[in-house]
Amino acid sequence: MDERIHEHARILVEWSARIEAGDDVVVQVDEDAHELGVAVAAQLGEKGANPVTVYRSGEMERSYLSSHDGEFDQDPDHALSLYENADSVLSLRGGRNTSAMADVDGDIRQAYSKARMGVHEARLDTDWVATVHPNRSLAQQAGMAFEEYQEFAYAAILRDWESLAEEMQRMKEILDAGSEVRLVKESTDITMSIEDRIAVNSAASVAYDSHNLPSGEVFTAPYDTEGTVLFDVPMTLNGRHVRNARLTFEDGEVVDYAAEAGEAALAEVLDTDEGARRLGELGVGMNRGIDRFTDNILFDEKMGDTVHLALGRSYDSNVPEGETGNDSAVHVDLITDVSGDSRMEVDGEVVQRNGRFRWEVGFSESES
Known part of the structure; x- marks a missing residue:
């Protein structure tokens, strides 16, 4: 073997x-x-x-x-x-x-x-x-x-998970202290509230409230979502290919959607229950050991240079004890590529631009 x-x-x-x-x-x-x-x-x-x-x-x-x-x-x-x-x-x-x-x-x-x-x-x-x-x-x-x-x-x-956990802790602390996240790129301008939410340093261990191997993301449970987002990373959803899905949110709920391929599969998810039209997760990919998309959500959503949003259920680990997040029978991740002309802001401060985090070599303070 x-x-x-x-x-x-x-x-x-x-x-x-x-x-x-x-x-x-x-x-x-x-x-x-x-x-x-x-x-x-x-x-x-x-x-x-x-x-x-x-x-x-x-x-x-x-x-x-x-x-x-x-x-x-x-x-x-x-x-x-x-x-x-x-x-x-x-x-x-x-x-x-x-x-x-x-x-x-x-x-x-x-x-x-x-x-x-x-x-x-x-x-x-x-x-x-x-x-x-x-x-x-x-x-x-x-x-x-x-x-x-x-x-x-x-x-x-087969990563050095302890070292990666230390790096991802930086993003966790930023999200824990933040109130609003804004993601901007071509065909995307979306804001999400994260105040009083708890970010998870998903370092591939239950000791970190992390449940995937490989992992390598920091995720939280957003709410009050507003704006439009294009998910330009293709994926297979319930056995059907979905490409360039676009969702528009008002008052935290999906009010319009479209996809170049697989729109019926996307509609099925959204129609599952009331919670399926709201976000349960905002995840920031940070595993640089993943260097290409493979149409496998377990890998693709962890890739550096990506952000993913999940329709449906949120995780209890992201909300304070005694509170509940979004409830749904589904949790479906959709991915957007942020390696190009993009930025992610937390409370107005750019923490990631064109896929580079502020502490990484190559990060630019301004648009170029």
């Missing part, structure tokens, strides 16, 4: 999930993530943890949903119990077909998401971490040779 797979598993178990002896762990293993699952099992054995393995398949889910009448039982006890009794959930992604769900009826998909809200909440209450095992379907989706994609993925995953 490739030694990088063992290192990936070690980082996941030790740094990201912080697994300890006696922890009850659910390991969700996608079809083509078998090798990573084997390496993770070895790590869990060394720790003395108690794993339960769940097999996941996009084709199986498609088969189930396509044959269902849409009247789903609400939060089945056996599924709910699994996650309510888990300390950690490790999600090892790597399906065989990234478009396996492309032809599933949107209403069926929405009904299923709503019926599993309690199960979803129970999973989020654990020390969960999602990661990706680089496989051939993801390489194909990224337009890369398999070996080339492996090099790309491990450059993003």
